[in-house]
Structure formats: C-alpha cells, structure tokens
Amino acid sequence: MKKLPLLLMGCGGVGRLLLHHIVSCRPLHSKQGLRLRVVGVCDSSSLVVTSDVFSEELDDDFLMEVCRVKSNGSSLLTLNNFGACQVVSSQEVIKIATDIAALLGKSTGLAFVDCSASSETVGMLNQVVGLGCCVVLANKKPLTASLELYDQLVSQPRRIRHESTVGAGLPVVASLNRMVSCGDPIYRIIGSLSGTLGYVMSELENGKPFSQDVNAAKSLGYTEPDPRDDLGGMDVARKALILARLLGHRLNLENIKVESLYPVEMGPNMMPVEDFLVNGLPLLDKGIQDRIMKASSNGNVLRYVCLIGNNGCEVGIQELAKDSPLGRLRGSDNLLEIYSRCYSEQPLVIQGAGAGNDTTAAGVLADILDIQDLFP
Ligand SMILES: NC(=O)C1=CN([C@@H]2O[C@H](COP(=O)(O)OP(=O)(O)OC[C@H]3O[C@@H](n4cnc5c(N)ncnc54)[C@H](OP(=O)(O)O)[C@@H]3O)[C@@H](O)[C@H]2O)C=CC1
Numbered sequence: 001m002k003k004l005p006l007l008l009m010g011c012g013g014v015g016r017l018l019l020h021h022i023v024s025c026r027p028l029h030s031k032q033g034l035r036l037r038v039v040g041v042c043d044s045s046s047l048v049v050t051s052d053v054f055s056e057e058l059d060d061d062f063l064m065e066v067c068r069v070k071s072n073g074s075s076l077l078t079l080n081n082f083g084a085c086q087v088v089s090s091q092e093v094i095k096i097a098t099d100i101a102a103l104l105g106k107s108t109g110l111a112f113v114d115c116s117a118s119s120e121t122v123g124m125l126n127q128v129v130g131l132g133c134c135v136v137l138a139n140k141k142p143l144t145a146s147l148e149l150y151d152q153l154v155s156q157p158r159r160i161r162h163e164s165t166v167g168a169g170l171p172v173v174a175s176l177n178r179m180v181s182c183g184d185p186i187y188r189i190i191g192s193l194s195g196t197l198g199y200v201m202s203e204l205e206n207g208k209p210f211s212q213d214v215n216a217a218k219s220l221g222y223t224e225p226d227p228r229d230d231l232g233g234m235d236v237a238r239k240a241l242i243l244a245r246l247l248g249h250r251l252n253l254e255n256i257k258v259e260s261l262y263p264v265e266m267g268p269n270m271m272p273v274e275d276f277l278v279n280g281l282p283l284l285d286k287g288i289q290d291r292i293m294k295a296s297s298n299g300n301v302l303r304y305v306c307l308i309g310n311n312g313c314e315v316g317i318q319e320l321a322k323d324s325p326l327g328r329l330r331g332s333d334n335l336l337e338i339y340s341r342c343y344s345e346q347p348l349v350i351q352g353a354g355a356g357n358d359t360t361a362a363g364v365l366a367d368i369l370d371i372q373d374l375f376p
C-alpha cells in the first residue's frame, strides 16, 4: 500500500470537507493501493500532530472530532486530551511544521495542503518546497504575493498543484497548463470567475436585495471568510493574476484594474466584518438595485467580468446581453472562454460550479492524488 503523508493547514469549510472526503474515500483509495495519511492539521492558532510522524497518522475518528470541534467554532487547542497526539500553540506551529517537513520531505515525502485564506502561509510553504515537500493549494494568496515569492513557490512545478484556486473543482489550471506546455499561445481569457458575485447577480435579477444575497452566498460557503474580498473584486483579481502568471505574464496584483462594489469607507481597515455585514451592506442595496434595473431596461444583465489579455488584466462589472454566454450564467457557476491559436474562432469553454466547499475540497483531493507518483 502506497502511503501519502499530508499536513492540512486550515480547517474551515473547505478543510473540513477535505477531511470528510479523505475518510469517505478510504475504500476507493484502498482498492487503488493508496492511503492518505493525515499527520497533522492546523488552524490559525494551533497544530495537532500525530506523535510519530514517520509511521503514524491521526486516525479517522480523531479527524471527525477535529471537524466537529472546528464546526463548533472552537480552537484545535481543545483537542489536547483526545488521543495520542501532540497539540502545539501558535508560536511553535511554524517551527514544528517545518521540522516535520525536514524529517519527511526527502524520505517518505509530505504534502502541505493549504486550505487557509491566510497570506501568512507563504513563507512556510516556500521553506517546505525547499525541503522536498509537495504543496497543494486552495488558498490563492501564496500564488499572488510578490513575483519573487511566486517564483520561489513554483520553482519545482511538478511538486505544486492549485487547481481549486480558480474555478473551485473545474479543470481550469490543468487545461491552461496543457495548452501552455504544448506551445498553444493563449492570447485572451474572458470569464466570470466569482461564484459569489455570479450568485449575487442572478439573485438580484430575481428581485432579492443585495444584502440578503451576500449573506445567503456566505451561508452557502461561496464567499471568502471576509466577503469584502469577493465584493471588492480582490478575489477575482487574485484568480486573474494566477491565470495571467500561468500564461507567463510578469504581473502583480497592483497591475490589475479592479472595480469594487463597496466604498472605501466600508473597507476592512474602517469597519469589522460583522459590522459591514449587518450595517454596511444594507446601505448598498439601493445603488446596486438601480444599476440592475437600468441594465434590465436595456434588455441586459450585469456580470462581474474578468479579462486577461496580452496587454494586461482587468476585473469589473459589465452590462451584457441577457442571452450572451455570460449573461445566461446562473447561481455560482463560473464560465471561462479561452482563445488561443488552436481555439481562435471558437473559444475553449469551461463552465460549471465555481464555488462551494464540496466541489473545492474535491478539487484539492484530486490534486493530492495527482502527485502520488512523487511519493516513494
Ligand atoms: N469556499 C469556496 O468555494 C472556495 C474556497 N477557496 C479557498 O479555500 C480557502 C479556504 O476557504 P474556507 O474554508 O471557506 O475558509 P474558512 O474561513 O472557512 O477557513 C479558513 C481556515 O484557515 C485557518 N487559518 C487561518 N489562518 C491560518 C494560518 N496562518 N495557518 C493555518 N490555518 C489558518 C482558519 O483557522 P481558524 O478556524 O482558527 O479561524 C480556518 O480554519 C480560501 O483560501 C478560499 O479562497 C477556493 C476556491 C473555492
């Protein structure tokens, strides 16, 4: 039986679903001669790790307990007395995790799976890549830091997978990589890359107020932990940057033109997220509704569109015909039209659910399985 040790960073909506998928796929993986061995899980303040990372794993009952504790909103520190594992708190997490990477990276192999939404993981990920580990990301932030950090992170391209960073479980990154590596130059991508904004726009067309739609998108697991990341366009800008860098464009986030749906006074530095959700959002209802009605009076709809071309990237609201491919999108679906030499008249089109914990976690799991040949 081939064993794939992994350490999970982030145990929110996506991380927990990943643990559930790992446990429920045991019979399937066992038929394939494979065992995913979860050696550690961390949240924002702590790490639980098996007592012997070489040969042991956090067992499935423990993993389900981790999920229960985290869905109750508690810290992993509360698992101190549950089974034979070590629980370490914030100051030690980075040191212990990198020690594990140094022990396992070049012996049994180790996959670092980042399902956090933090920009703080990039330093550790770069370090562990240097120690021979693989990296699988749902988190977009490590790939959208400075070009220097990006180059370091992708310096071992076979050892990094990040399909779920764009389009959740959709095969976007894999398709682009295939086209790039066979020399089919991609000159334009146009698409709707936000499950949250897609859902919000189509619910607005059904007459529901903006504030209610954003809260619903949050409960459905579509939004970022702070939905202003979605509403301000930064989440789409990050996806655009990830794709643009894959195509070889040497861009940073600051080079992307981004339209925000909320004013600066409601930004993260001005009000806490809870305040924004309760008091800020309803103030935006009328303005957005007016824009929707104006578009509708022209027979059009509004979509938050991402454009990547040889001259740069931009993301923002566009008024589009109702019966255009983007205009027909409903719910959390994403759609990308990719134009290249081989797909010049008719684009390659990828469409489907672009957000949600289940599909995102499935994409992460598929990425982990995709690197199994790198493990002894
Ligand atoms: N939901 C979706 O549809 C999609 C999500 N993604 C990406 O997946 C990631 C996770 O999303 P989601 O599960 O919804 O987010 P959540 O906010 O539900 O979970 C984030 C988790 O990360 C933990 N965390 C925060 N900082 C750190 C850190 N420095 N080290 C380790 N863990 C940390 C949090 O800890 P604590 O519990 O202590 O707060 C929490 O457990 C995000 O990057 C998101 O962009 C990508 C595609 C689609």
Ligand SMILES: N[C@@H](CC=O)C(=O)O
Pocket (backbone or CB within 6 Å): 165, 166, 167, 168, 193, 194, 195, 196, 197, 222, 223, 224, 230, 235, 354, 355, 356
């Ligand atoms: N918040 C994101 C989740 C996936 O990346 C979205 O709404 O698309």
